[in-house]
Amino acid sequence: MGRSISVRDGTKLKKVEEIVKAEYGLNNRIDAELSYWTDDRLTRYNGLEVAPTIICDNHGFMVFCSLRKGDKSLNLFVTFSERVNGEVRILGSVDDTIVASPRLGWGVLGTQAVDRI
Numbered sequence: 001m002g003r004s005i006s007v008r009d010g011t012k013l014k015k016v017e018e019i020v021k022a023e024y025g026l027n028n029r030i031d032a033e034l035s036y037w038t039d040d041r042l043t044r045y046n047g048l049e050v051a052p053t054i055i056c057d058n059h060g061f062m063v064f065c066s067l068r069k070g071d072k073s074l075n076l077f078v079t080f081s082e083r084v085n086g087e088v089r090i091l092g093s094v095d096d097t098i099v100a101s102p103r104l105g106w107g108v109l110g111t112q113a114v115d116r117i
Contacts, residue, residue, distance in 0.1 A: 013061045033079045
């Protein structure tokens with residue numbers, strides 16, 4: 001399920017991650033990885049898949065915000081994960097109940113859209 005959050009210009013990545021985790025009611029054990037997908041028509045035309053862009057730092061988040069100003073259809077995605085016995089587990093959401101997913105990597109399960117930034 002998608003959620004809406006408000007973010008002002010200049011907001012740092014760490015703060016956005018905190019806002020997202022608070023919106024979903026998650027504790028500090030859970031990590032939130034933010035990403036977005038651009039519509040790269042040339043890549044698709046050549047038969048390649050467009051990979052998500054993972055936001056790793058404040059500059060990456062600033063780039064996302066700049067792109068979003070020009071393309072309101074661009075969404076921010078979050079992948080929740082946690083470490084259990086040294087192993088990273090991607091978490092998914094089923095009816096707002098967070099459950100562990102046996103799948104690692106990108107997919108529908110474990111990726112939530114955060115709209116209207």
